[in-house]
Amino acid sequence: MAKSTQLIDNEVFRAFTTYAAIVLIKMMLMSVITAYFRITRKAFANPEDTESFGKGENAKKYLRTDPNVERVRRGHLNDLENIVPFVGIGLLYALSGPELSTALLHFRIFTGARILHTFAYLIPLPQPGRGLSWAVGYSVTFSMAYQVLKRAWLL
Numbered sequence: 001m002a003k004s005t006q007l008i009d010n011e012v013f014r015a016f017t018t019y020a021a022i023v024l025i026k027m028m029l030m031s032v033i034t035a036y037f038r039i040t041r042k043a044f045a046n047p048e049d050t051e052s053f054g055k056g057e058n059a060k061k062y063l064r065t066d067p068n069v070e071r072v073r074r075g076h077l078n079d080l081e082n083i084v085p086f087v088g089i090g091l092l093y094a095l096s097g098p099e100l101s102t103a104l105l106h107f108r109i110f111t112g113a114r115i116l117h118t119f120a121y122l123i124p125l126p127q128p129g130r131g132l133s134w135a136v137g138y139s140v141t142f143s144m145a146y147q148v149l150k151r152a153w154l155l
Contacts, residue, residue, distance in 0.1 A: 012103045016094035019107035023083045023114050030076035033122070034069065041066040075121035078134070079114070086110055086141045093144035096151045106140050113137035 008014065037043075043066035044050050050059040090110075094103065113136040120130035 010094075011100050012098060013094045015100070015104055015107055016090050019111045020087050020090060022111050023079075023086065026115060026118065027076070027079040027083050030072065030079055030118070034072045034076060037066070037069045037072050041069055043069050071121065071124070075118060078117070078121070082134070082137055082141070083114065086137070086144075089141055089145045089148065092148045096148050098147060106144055110137050110140040113140065 038045075038049075042053065042062050043064050044062050047059070047063060050062040053059055053062050090107070093106070098106075113133045117130060117133040117137065119125065120133055124130070
């Protein structure tokens with residue numbers, strides 16, 4: 001088993017941790033953006049969140065959905081559905097000994113695709129921009145999974 005100092009010296013592993021951290025921070029920022037939209041649109045999901053706007057019936061009018069808040073939430077959910085698998089599969093991929101240039105290509109394309117996907121969701125950009133950015137990121141994760149299986153099972 002590799003020691004942690006050996007992993008830190010591994011350029012592919014360092015590249016993976018860098019790009020994984022970037023997309024995880026991006027995903028965390030989606031929570032902040034959701035909160036911002038909830039506050040500025042005064043659209044809350046929980047009664048206790050409305051207390052600063054009044055009590056009783058006055059506060060109930062803020063228990064509602066807003067299309068902009070829901071759009072940000074869907075973007076965040078899409079991040080959860082795509083970034084978590086990337087981190088898991090990417091870790092296995094980084095540990096499987098790929099060439100640095102190939103690994104960087106995978107990591108950079110995925111990261112760029114997810115950032116573009118977020119802008120396409122939030123602005124919103126017309127389709128097929130969002131769909132294509134999702135498909136590119138998904139394909140990268142699938143490619144890494146295939147490479148891991150190819151090495152592990154000698155496919």
